[in-house]
Structures are given as C-alpha cells and as structure tokens.
C-alpha cells in the first residue's frame with residue numbers, strides 16, 4: 001500500500017458519530033476519511049485517498065497526467081507535453097496533499113496486470129478552499145483516467161468515491177469546472193453534478209476557438225439539512 005495510513009472500512013467509519021456542528025453553516029467535521037474503499041481487490045475497481053505519495057506512485061501519477069494530456073484531455077496542459085513539463089505541477093499539488101490541505105484520490109482498475117504500477121488508473125484532487133467562510137465546500141480538480149483505461153467506468157467510480165468521502169467529511173458541495181463543447185457535462189451528470197454557472201468564451205483553446213467555462217456543482221446536503229448548522233442543535 002502506498003498510503004502510510006491504515007485503511008478503515010466504510011462501515012466502521014459510518015458507525016462513528018459525527019462531531020456536533022458548532023453553529024449555523026458549520027460543516028460537520030467527521031474523522032478524516034482514509035478511502036472510499038478498502039484494499040485493491042482483483043477484478044473490482046477501488047477508490048482510495050492517499051495521504052503520502054512514494055516515488056513509485058508519483059511516477060505513475062506523472063505518467064497518467066502526461067499521457068492524458070497528450071491524448072487531448074483537459075487537465076491543465078496543451079499537448080504535446082513531456083513528463084518534465086508536467087512534473088512541476090504534480091509536485092506542487094503533492095506538496096499540498098502532504099501538508100494535508102488537499103486530498104489525492106486514486107482509482108485502481110482492479111485488473112491483475114495492473115499490479116506493477118500499483119493498479120492506479122486515474123486520480124483527482126479535492127482542493128481545500130483557501131478562503132475563509134467557504135469551508136463547507138471544495139473544488140474537485142484534474143479528474144483523469146489513463147487513456148488505456150478510459151471507458152471502463154473508472155471515471156464514475158472515482159467521482160462516486162470522492163462524493164462519499166466528501167459526504168462523510170461533512171462537506172455540503174463539491175464544485176468543478178469543465179471546458180464547454182466537449183460533452184463532459186454528461187459524464188459528470190452521471191455522478192450527480194449539474195451546471196450552475198457558465199462563463200462565456202472564458203477559455204481560448206486556439207485563436208478562433210473560444211469555449212465557455214462551465215461550473216458544475218454536486219450538492220451533498222443543503223444548509224437546512226438537520227445534520228448541518230443550527231437545525232441540528
């Protein structure tokens with residue numbers, strides 16, 4: 001296991017009562033989730049939050065990010081890119097993960113032949129909101145599945161796992177942005193995300209190819225949910 005934290009079962013975590021909210025709008029701070037699933041099981045995709053990334057996993061993440069970019073995926077780079085181009089962005093993101101600010105969530109394919117690369121087929125970050133007054137939600141960033149594994153359902157498994165972790169953590173919403181005109185909204189809709197805002201022509205892919213930036217939200221609970229805010233008292 002690449003994580004230095006012991007896995008905790010979903011069932012066991014669900015049995016732990018959440019801390020009581022301290023006031024209106026205060027997120028329910030539950031124990032830090034370790035993963036949405038347990039040890040990788042051959043034949044079954046699993047999702048796991050990683051707290052500390054070793055060299056082998058860092059190399060795998062770098063290869064995924066580079067290959068996804070070169071396949072035309074929208075994860076922050078314009079192809080062609082090398083691992084050297086992507087490494088600074090990955091390492092900066094991992095600093096935030098190791099500090100505990102952001103979550104790194106990986107999806108493993110469960111395929112036996114994937115063991116050599118720890119089975120990690122895709123990943124995403126869940127970014128701590130650096131703004132005061134916005135602790136009840138987070139950004140989901142860099143959602144990606146290696147091109148060799150796309151279309152196997154792992155993207156939805158990854159997003160569902162992130163949703164469960166965020167819910168158990170007490171978050172109310174997850175936000176992410178996508179580039180319009182790619183059909184990605186339909187993919188995210190499968191995991192409960194819906195469009196809540198659109199910035200016309202905010203992305204200039206190339207001269208003459210402007211795209212909207214679309215903000216999607218996955219609502220996990222509403223402020224009037226009895227588990228959140230003053231209503232719980």
Ligand SMILES: CC(C)(COP(=O)(O)OP(=O)(O)OC[C@H]1O[C@@H](n2cnc3c(N)ncnc32)[C@H](O)[C@@H]1OP(=O)(O)O)[C@@H](O)C(=O)NCCC(=O)NCCS
Nearest residue numbers: 073074143144145150151152153154155156178183184187
């Ligand atoms: C987008 C991405 C994460 C989806 O992961 P995936 O594992 O291939 O997706 P899944 O196999 O779970 O697909 C689930 C459904 O979404 C659909 N879908 C997946 N990618 C899609 C896309 N780019 N556009 C439209 N629909 C898509 C699939 O067709 C599937 O629908 P179906 O079951 O009706 O066939 C992956 O294709 C990827 O890494 N793309 C490049 C990076 C990227 O663009 N990330 C998004 C940043 S906002």
